[in-house]
Amino acid sequence: MTENQSGKRPDFLVIVVDDMGWSDLSSFGGEADTPNLDALVARGMRLSNFHTSPLCSTTRAMLMTGCDHHEVGMGTMVEIRTPEQAGKPGYEGYLTLRAATIAERLRDAGYRTMMAGKWHLGAEAPFRSMPGARGFEHSWALMQGEHNHYGADQTPETASTHGQSRYRCNDQAVMFPPGAYSTDFFAARLIDFLDAARDDARPLFSYLAFTAPHSPLQAPEELVEQYRGLYDDGPEALRTRRLARMRALGLAAGSVQPAEICGGTPWQAIAPEQQRIESRKMEVYAAMIHAMDRAVGRVIAALEKSARLDNTVILFFSDNGPSGTLREATPPWRDWIAAQADNGLANIGRASSYTSVGPRWAQAQSAPFFLFKRYTSEGGVRTCAFACGPGIAARGESQAFLHVMDVAPTLLDMAGTEIASPPGKLPMRGISVARVLKGECDEVHASDERIAWELAYGRGVKKGDWKAIFLPAVIHNIAPEVPAKRWLLFNLARDPGETTDLAAAEPEKLQELIDEWFAYARETGVVVPEGP
Numbered sequence: 001m002t003e004n005q006s007g008k009r010p011d012f013l014v015i016v017v018d019d020m021g022w023s024d025l026s027s028f029g030g031e032a033d034t035p036n037l038d039a040l041v042a043r044g045m046r047l048s049n050f051h052t053s054p055l056c057s058t059t060r061a062m063l064m065t066g067c068d069h070h071e072v073g074m075g076t077m078v079e080i081r082t083p084e085q086a087g088k089p090g091y092e093g094y095l096t097l098r099a100a101t102i103a104e105r106l107r108d109a110g111y112r113t114m115m116a117g118k119w120h121l122g123a124e125a126p127f128r129s130m131p132g133a134r135g136f137e138h139s140w141a142l143m144q145g146e147h148n149h150y151g152a153d154q155t156p157e158t159a160s161t162h163g164q165s166r167y168r169c170n171d172q173a174v175m176f177p178p179g180a181y182s183t184d185f186f187a188a189r190l191i192d193f194l195d196a197a198r199d200d201a202r203p204l205f206s207y208l209a210f211t212a213p214h215s216p217l218q219a220p221e222e223l224v225e226q227y228r229g230l231y232d233d234g235p236e237a238l239r240t241r242r243l244a245r246m247r248a249l250g251l252a253a254g255s256v257q258p259a260e261i262c263g264g265t266p267w268q269a270i271a272p273e274q275q276r277i278e279s280r281k282m283e284v285y286a287a288m289i290h291a292m293d294r295a296v297g298r299v300i301a302a303l304e305k306s307a308r309l310d311n312t313v314i315l316f317f318s319d320n321g322p323s324g325t326l327r328e329a330t331p332p333w334r335d336w337i338a339a340q341a342d343n344g345l346a347n348i349g350r351a352s353s354y355t356s357v358g359p360r361w362a363q364a365q366s367a368p369f370f371l372f373k374r375y376t377s378e379g380g381v382r383t384c385a386f387a388c389g390p391g392i393a394a395r396g397e398s399q400a401f402l403h404v405m406d407v408a409p410t411l412l413d414m415a416g417t418e419i420a421s422p423p424g425k426l427p428m429r430g431i432s433v434a435r436v437l438k439g440e441c442d443e444v445h446a447s448d449e450r451i452a453w454e455l456a457y458g459r460g461v462k463k464g465d466w467k468a469i470f471l472p473a474v475i476h477n478i479a480p481e482v483p484a485k486r487w488l489l490f491n492l493a494r495d496p497g498e499t500t501d502l503a504a505a506e507p508e509k510l511q512e513l514i515d516e517w518f519a520y521a522r523e524t525g526v527v528v529p530e531g532p
Contacts, residue, residue: 009415010390011204011312012106013299014407016063017292018056018118018146018214019373021322021365022253022384024289029246029254029367031230032289036297037386040314044388045437046397048252052320052404054373054380054455056145057120059319059404060209064121064134065099066408066428070454070524072099073129074121079145080456090525094122094129099426102408103135103205109417112202114138114193117186117209119168120145132171138196140169140189142176142211149183149211149218150351151176179351181220183212183288187295191302198306203415208299212288215327215356216341217349219287224349226290231282234267234275238282239364246368252399258368259379259497263324263359263479277345281357284349313392313414315407317385324362324372324478328355359478370498371482376453376460376469377498393439400443403451405430410437452520457529461517465493468503468513487514 023029027041028048053059053069061067061074069075070090076082078093085091095101103113115131119141122129131139147165167174177185190208197204231238239258246254270278303309327333328343333354337343341354348355357365362372366379373380385402388394391414405428412419413432421427435441445451453460459470471484489503489510503510521528 008311009110009203011206011308012111012411012415013204013206013208013303013312013314014063014411015296015314015316016060016117016207016209017316017318018209018211019320019323020213020289020318020384021362021367021372022318022369022379022382023242023246023367024213024322024365025384027249027386028384029242029249029251030289031241032286032293033226034289034293036293036300037316040296040300040316040388041386043394044314044386044392045395045439046251047317047385047387047400047402048397049399050317050383050385050402050404051381051451052317052383053453054320054375054458056118056214056319058455060119060121061095062403062405062430063407064095064101064103065426066102066405066430067099067426068405068429068524070526071426072096075525075527076456077145078122084529085527088525088527091527095134097128099428100422101134102411103131103207105135105408105412105417105422106205106415107135107137109412109415110202111205111415112137112197112200113205114190114197115207115209116140116189116193117207118142118145118211119209130168130171136207138170138193140167140174140186142167146214146216147176147182147211148216148351149181151178151180151182152351181218181291183210183291183295186210187299190299194299194302194306194308204308204312205411210292210295212292213285215323216354217281217284217288217356218351218353219284219291219349221349223287223290224283227283227286229279230286231279232275234278235360235364236261236267238361239367242364242367251397253368253496256368256496257499259363259370259499261360261363262481264326265360267360277343277348278358278361280345280348281355282361284355285357285361287349311390313387313389313411315385315387317404318383320374321369321372321380321383322362322365323356323374324359325374326356326358326478330477368497371475371479374455374458375471375475376455376458377471378492378496381453381460387437391434392437395439398436398442400433400436401445401451402433402436403430403445406433410434450516450520452517454521454526459517461513461520462492463513463516465491466509466513467492467498468510468517469498489513
């Protein structure tokens with residue numbers, strides 16, 4: 001059991017951000033102003049080898065249960081579920097009852113449980129999959145995957161989010177207050193829950209799930225102003241600066257040979273007026289990171305005021321890599337955005353705009369890794385993360401391989417609670433990484449352990465130093481020069497940036513990993529398409 005000096009069980013605060021790049025925080029090489037998060041990093045450790053799913057809802061399913069997302073109803077994001085997947089076990093589109101959630105487990109162990117922010121584990125699901133039914137005593141949740149950050153109805157009926165955004169407060173339908181900013185609003189709701197718990201002697205489990213910096217890119221104008229002109233030299237130059245800063249910070253990623261930026265149009269080939277629009281989008285993106293940091297600062301202040309901060313274990317991570325999809329150019333969003341949003345230069349970042357960063361900025365944000373959200377490459381599944389608090393070693397950086405499925409067993413371990421799943425519930429695939437967080441060991445995952453991914457027919461599998469990925473055909477819509485629908489092989493020990501495909505040079509190793517992936521698919525119920 002992890003305890004502070006008074007012998008209390010620790011409180012937990014899990015902060016998840018949406019579509020943020022590996023290098024976006026100042027303490028990971030970024031340029032946005034993030035003093036509150038940097039201060040937390042300084043108290044603990046950067047988890048520089050933390051992995052998730054390539055998409056948000058599937059990551060959240062694994063966070064909540066410690067199981068693979070295919071096992072618990074979230075085989076894919078419901079918005080992109082195919083006819084072949086619909087109706088199959090594991091593809092229900094909401095968090096099923098096959099596994100217990102970390103909120104249920106900690107509540108039953110005597111914790112007060114609360115959440116604010118994005119749920120995305122079943123907007124259309126039965127009541128039993130809503131936050132309150134899955135262990136959260138207090139909740140204020142966006143049920144879907146995205147929303148207008150100022151509460152304006154910006155969602156086209158034909159788009160992947162299926163109409164208007166829906167919100168629930170303690171599982172009752174509510175409206176998001178128009179004009180409020182999502183990052184500030186979600187932090188304020190969690191602070192309300194923390195204030196209400198002031199006289200509760202139980203330890204706390206708090207889950208703060210920001211929707212920033214997910215598109216649409218929107219942020220307070222006074223913050224956007226602080227970043228004017230910072231991105232005027234384009235994504236290639238940004239990535240170079242970030243890699244230099246990583247090296248200055250002593251981060252291991254600073255020495256990694258980066259993957260080539262692909263897709264989109266190189267900066268020098270863009271007309272000056274379009275360059276200004278692209279630069280403005282990144283200015284807003286940086287302001288979203290800044291606003292999120294400011295909101296975290298208010299939550300930390302609330303914990304200090306209630307004398308809980310010194311007993312709070314804080315875990316922070318992004319749900320996947322940055323988004324490289326340019327919504328303004330992608331059906332069905334394209335036509336709706338053109339008709340409904342004002343994306344003129346002066347309006348970008350306001351409630352009536354809808355912009356996204358696109359593939360080249362996203363690859364600067366995921367530097368030095370390959371690609372971004374949706375893909376099983378390192379840029380899609382290796383995300384910014386850190387931990388601090390009682391029992392967490394202040395050791396700068398841990399390069400231990402960690403997985404989002406490890407979060408639930410780790411928190412149970414640190415709470416002194418039985419890790420084994422309750423009778424009738426699926427066992428967790430994740431393992432406790434408490435010893436890594438305490439600084440007692442460098443690795444907890446075995447060197448020959450199989451770790452595998454699948455999302456929208458894209459595949460990935462890692463074993464030891466080797467990783468194989470299979471990119472689905474949809475990558476050609478973003479980066480036609482990237483090989484699709486065939487297996488690629490990388491040695492991550494020598495090439496973490498996944499720059500050199502060794503499939504032809506190491507056919508036996510590739511086949512070994514392919515066989516491991518298909519074993520994983522059989523175990524977890526992956527719907528495997530016809531073909532390779």
